[in-house]
Amino acid sequence: MNTLRPLKGKDFLTLMDYSKEEILRILDLADELKDRLAKGAPHECLSGKTIAMIFEKHSTRTRLSFQAGAAHLGLSAFYMDPTTMQLSRGESLSDTAKTIDRYIDALVIRTFEQEIVEDFAKHMKKPVINALTNDTHPMQLLADFQTIREKKKRLHDLKIGYIGDAWNMIHSWGIMSSIIGLDMTYAVPEGYTVKTKYRDFIDRTNRETGGSFTVTHDLKQAMTDVDIVVGITFISMTRAGMTEDAKAKKLKDFMPYQIDSEVMGWAKKDAIYMHCLPAHRGEEVTDEVLDGPQSVVFDEAENRMHTEKAVLALLLGGVD
Numbered sequence: 001m002n003t004l005r006p007l008k009g010k011d012f013l014t015l016m017d018y019s020k021e022e023i024l025r026i027l028d029l030a031d032e033l034k035d036r037l038a039k040g041a042p043h044e045c046l047s048g049k050t051i052a053m054i055f056e057k058h059s060t061r062t063r064l065s066f067q068a069g070a071a072h073l074g075l076s077a078f079y080m081d082p083t084t085m086q087l088s089r090g091e092s093l094s095d096t097a098k099t100i101d102r103y104i105d106a107l108v109i110r111t112f113e114q115e116i117v118e119d120f121a122k123h124m125k126k127p128v129i130n131a132l133t134n135d136t137h138p139m140q141l142l143a144d145f146q147t148i149r150e151k152k153k154r155l156h157d158l159k160i161g162y163i164g165d166a167w168n169m170i171h172s173w174g175i176m177s178s179i180i181g182l183d184m185t186y187a188v189p190e191g192y193t194v195k196t197k198y199r200d201f202i203d204r205t206n207r208e209t210g211g212s213f214t215v216t217h218d219l220k221q222a223m224t225d226v227d228i229v230v231g232i233t234f235i236s237m238t239r240a241g242m243t244e245d246a247k248a249k250k251l252k253d254f255m256p257y258q259i260d261s262e263v264m265g266w267a268k269k270d271a272i273y274m275h276c277l278p279a280h281r282g283e284e285v286t287d288e289v290l291d292g293p294q295s296v297v298f299d300e301a302e303n304r305m306h307t308e309k310a311v312l313a314l315l316l317g318g319v320d
């Protein structure tokens with residue numbers, strides 16, 4: 001079966017809607033666009049087009065990388081502060097979505113529930129791109145896998161060890177690694193778990209691709225002989241509403257899973273350390289690891305821009 005469909009006009013709400021071939025197409029284009037930018041070769045394939053960007057949560061990387069990448073493509077990107085939109089005064093999501101749809105060529109949105117991006121997509125004909133929800137962060141994973149391929153020169157026979165909140169990033173890493181067919185282990189304290197909806201997709205996909213997804217409470221088991229150590233935030237930003245007591249308990253539960261030099265020593269000698277950032281230094285990772293020679297966190301941050309440009313170019317029809 002040919003699973004490489006034209007991507008023009010498609011939404012990007014979750015990686016689960018994309019085949020391995022389509023993801024590799026995006027990564028290939030991201031590599032090409034990165035190369036073109038480095039050589040100073042113009043690539044304004046979306047001149048005259050426009051995107052709107054709504055961010056209901058904080059962002060440094062996602063917002064700036066979309067904005068800068070849009071400029072390279074000749075695309076105008078408009079940031080809409082959600083607190084000044086009529087949406088915040090009670091205008092319905094569907095009326096907002098239908099209105100935005102009349103002006104722009106795509107909507108990039110960072111919000112809370114996954115259902116919100118799905119609802120925007122339902123009411124819009126133009127592509128909606130998920131820039132992070134509580135459940136998923138697909139744009140980050142495209143950048144992470146571009147980075148893995150750059151550093152490891154392959155996207156097969158790779159073992160991943162992961163620590164971090166049972167939230168959007170683990171779902172996204174599990175989904176991506178199952179689509180690509182890699183072996184992944186999530187080390188997490190007892191009492192924390194991934195959502196069934198995503199676990200079911202991951203298990204089903206791994207059965208087809210030959211990958212695996214293991215959950216353990218044993219950090220050493222997760223990190224021994226891995227090629228990639230992923231250490232993500234213990235308390236995600238959308239959990240800021242937690243009481244101080246709940247936060248303190250959660251930190252106490254997760255602190256034994258911190259990535260430090262000893263943990264990096266359990267991984268393969270040439271293992272890389274990855275984090276989507278922002279990092280909470282001294283919590284999920286030590287300075288020594290984050291700033292150390294195995295860390296590729298700023299390559300990941302840079303690749304956000306190249307992969308997002310590839311997504312925009314394909315979804316908006318700048319390239320076939």
Ligand code: CP
Pocket residue numbers: 058059060061062063132140276277278
């Ligand atoms: N990694 C990431 O999405 O960073 P921002 O929250 O700064 O956008």
Ligand code: NVA
Pocket residue numbers: 132137165167168169232233235236237238276277278
């Ligand atoms: N897990 C993180 C991702 C930040 C980019 C969060 O949602 O806070």
